[in-house]
Amino acid sequence: MAADMVPRAVGTLPRTTPASPGPGKVPEAPRNTRPRRWGAALWALPPVLALGLFFLYPLALVVRQSLQPDTGGTSLRPYADIFASEAFRHALWTTVWLASASTAGCLVLGFLLALVIAFVPFPGAKAVARFIDVYLSFPSFLITLALLFVYGTTGIVGSFQFLTTPWGVLLAEVTYFTPFVMRPLLAAFGQLDTAQLEAAGSLGARAPRIVRQVILPEALPALAAGGSLVLVLCLNEFGIVLFTGAKGVTTLPMLVYSKAILESDYPGACAVAVVNVLISVGLYGLYRVVSRRAGA
Numbered sequence: 001m002a003a004d005m006v007p008r009a010v011g012t013l014p015r016t017t018p019a020s021p022g023p024g025k026v027p028e029a030p031r032n033t034r035p036r037r038w039g040a041a042l043w044a045l046p047p048v049l050a051l052g053l054f055f056l057y058p059l060a061l062v063v064r065q066s067l068q069p070d071t072g073g074t075s076l077r078p079y080a081d082i083f084a085s086e087a088f089r090h091a092l093w094t095t096v097w098l099a100s101a102s103t104a105g106c107l108v109l110g111f112l113l114a115l116v117i118a119f120v121p122f123p124g125a126k127a128v129a130r131f132i133d134v135y136l137s138f139p140s141f142l143i144t145l146a147l148l149f150v151y152g153t154t155g156i157v158g159s160f161q162f163l164t165t166p167w168g169v170l171l172a173e174v175t176y177f178t179p180f181v182m183r184p185l186l187a188a189f190g191q192l193d194t195a196q197l198e199a200a201g202s203l204g205a206r207a208p209r210i211v212r213q214v215i216l217p218e219a220l221p222a223l224a225a226g227g228s229l230v231l232v233l234c235l236n237e238f239g240i241v242l243f244t245g246a247k248g249v250t251t252l253p254m255l256v257y258s259k260a261i262l263e264s265d266y267p268g269a270c271a272v273a274v275v276n277v278l279i280s281v282g283l284y285g286l287y288r289v290v291s292r293r294a295g296a
Contacts, residue, residue: 065270079275082275091252091272102170107226111181114185115211118189136183140240163245164245169244172244173240177233181223185223188219188222189215228287237251238254257269
């Protein structure tokens, strides 16, 4: 009898039933996320194809050409020739110091100008702030062309031949790229709590101390983001150097132009371009990290 009860006991185990949704509730149907995924993939396909066709494919052609010397075959000979070239080392050094000096000048000038626009009341301050947004859309050669009327050979102070020197290129780059630093600074100053400034002023702190201890710490993330962007842009600037006509100022973009157009050395030009792209992408990654931390 006990033996007969064993299978019955096993067969009569309690069955778990799904919990009822309760009165007034409709049971939810299982969601199928596969159609949504396919829809998102279909929407993403056109921009991915456009990016690959108009950007990645030409870039792949440049990389392939940089690995194919004129002697035939595939090798790293163009890169070896470029790195051993005195012209490349000179162009790299000129590019680095011009970009670094321009970035430093833009940071100092942009901080001072943004400080005046944001905290010094004067008529037309809002109009000036809006003009900065419009100024960002100007092409770089337009600013250089305007400077030619002042510092060019036929300009107001043309006898000094200032614009055709490295310092003239530096002035043109600082003039053009300073608003790129001012824009994030003005946004950061707009979010600054004015109660801190009023409290510091009521405690007897003067303007330089308020700027140093209250405003500057709040502006550091915006300064870092704007400075990183300006550094990337200055490394790749071509129009300003070309329009100034500065002799002896050869940057990496100018070296690419010279090798491709003047010397017809396409493997060498592509090798320089690849090096310039790698430097720019590395600095752009740094800019994205700084911008993300700054919230810009």
